[in-house]
Amino acid sequence: MKTIAAMELLIQELLQNAPGGYSQECLANALELMTNERERAVQTIRETIYHFNGDQGRKSAYIEYLQTEICKVSDRYVGRLPNPMDNNPAHSLISRLLQALNDVYLYLKENYASAFNDQLKVPLALKQAFATENQKMAATIIRALTASGEDKALMKLIGDYLNVLSKPAYRPVQNSRELNYLTTFVTALYQLVNNYTGPELRTRLFLDLIRLNFNYFPLICYYTKAMQTDYDQVEFYQDELVKVAGKIRDLRSVPVYKGNGYENGTSSLSAILAQALEEEEIMLKKHLRIQSRITYKKWENRLFSPYFLRVSATVEQVVYFFRVLIEIGFFTGMKKVTYFDYIAKHIETDHQQIFSTGYVKNRYNNPKKLTSDKVKSYFLKAVQWINEHPPMD
Numbered sequence: 001m002k003t004i005a006a007m008e009l010l011i012q013e014l015l016q017n018a019p020g021g022y023s024q025e026c027l028a029n030a031l032e033l034m035t036n037e038r039e040r041a042v043q044t045i046r047e048t049i050y051h052f053n054g055d056q057g058r059k060s061a062y063i064e065y066l067q068t069e070i071c072k073v074s075d076r077y078v079g080r081l082p083n084p085m086d087n088n089p090a091h092s093l094i095s096r097l098l099q100a101l102n103d104v105y106l107y108l109k110e111n112y113a114s115a116f117n118d119q120l121k122v123p124l125a126l127k128q129a130f131a132t133e134n135q136k137m138a139a140t141i142i143r144a145l146t147a148s149g150e151d152k153a154l155m156k157l158i159g160d161y162l163n164v165l166s167k168p169a170y171r172p173v174q175n176s177r178e179l180n181y182l183t184t185f186v187t188a189l190y191q192l193v194n195n196y197t198g199p200e201l202r203t204r205l206f207l208d209l210i211r212l213n214f215n216y217f218p219l220i221c222y223y224t225k226a227m228q229t230d231y232d233q234v235e236f237y238q239d240e241l242v243k244v245a246g247k248i249r250d251l252r253s254v255p256v257y258k259g260n261g262y263e264n265g266t267s268s269l270s271a272i273l274a275q276a277l278e279e280e281e282i283m284l285k286k287h288l289r290i291q292s293r294i295t296y297k298k299w300e301n302r303l304f305s306p307y308f309l310r311v312s313a314t315v316e317q318v319v320y321f322f323r324v325l326i327e328i329g330f331f332t333g334m335k336k337v338t339y340f341d342y343i344a345k346h347i348e349t350d351h352q353q354i355f356s357t358g359y360v361k362n363r364y365n366n367p368k369k370l371t372s373d374k375v376k377s378y379f380l381k382a383v384q385w386i387n388e389h390p391p392m393d
Helices: 003-016 024-050 056-078 089-111 124-147 152-162 176-195 198-211 217-227 237-253 269-295 315-327 336-346 357-365 369-388
Strands: 309-311 347-349
Touching (some): 024 056, 089 124, 124 152, 124 176, 124 198, 152 176, 217 269, 315 347, 315 369
Parallel strands (some): 309 347
């Protein structure tokens, strides 16, 4: 059980025996001793676990003890690390110790995964080692996302997480599970930006965030806000409902890596966003019902019958006529669906007396050249009449 303690005793001895510094040869020998001690530590661990004869309880307790001891010693010496600019041999010796402790820690994690406790605190030196590599990849990721035209607010929150080891913005990495997830996340995004660019990169980024289950609270807030419908800008609630249903279907079809996530034990990012969209779906249905009560009046229950304007034009021509007036700003302040409903409820033609709002909408969105020419001729006749009948001053 003295494996890690032996490494600390060695570093203490090496530091004490050279108060005036080391020659290059002596320093190289000292560093070699530290490397050899790391190898002895690994061998001792291997032999000790072998003698447990498969006892999982003793094995787990031993691995957890080693994890705890490595973290204590490592964190103690991180604080004693001299400035590298001072040319102090103690910097090289302590750096080698920290590297050796990191190596032993990773050996335990990779070779005894079933007994390794990923909820225990991770050594500070190990986080610093990962931070150096992560920063290089993070810079590449942010440059690529910027070039793709990605939203700045999204880039900031992703950038904050990519650099969490060096600059904790939301919540610092504490244990091995969180460090594993961060490493997987950075690697996945790094591969993504090296394989895709432009709009396709933005689409793939969203899919990867879902697959990686990045249920990171700032990201959840960003996407749920983006998914909120601006009801004043919705022309057709039915069309918007179809879009939302499609988004829910697409979200649920993206495979999520099992057992993986920023927040384990909570809802996945996919489930959270799907629920947010379902709430939007409920609100859209309420707006649709309200609109129906306002526009689709039960005239047979009223004292007066609805009024109608009878025109000689076809439905298509009437709809295109309204479209021109809407586009040039003659009609203002109402949604298009209101005009569609008005046409359906209050206009009769010589050709057709009954038609639905949906029929009007379809004609509005798909005008024909013949219809356009006919409506144009009506406007030209109107201009001619105005010219021929000027008002009297």
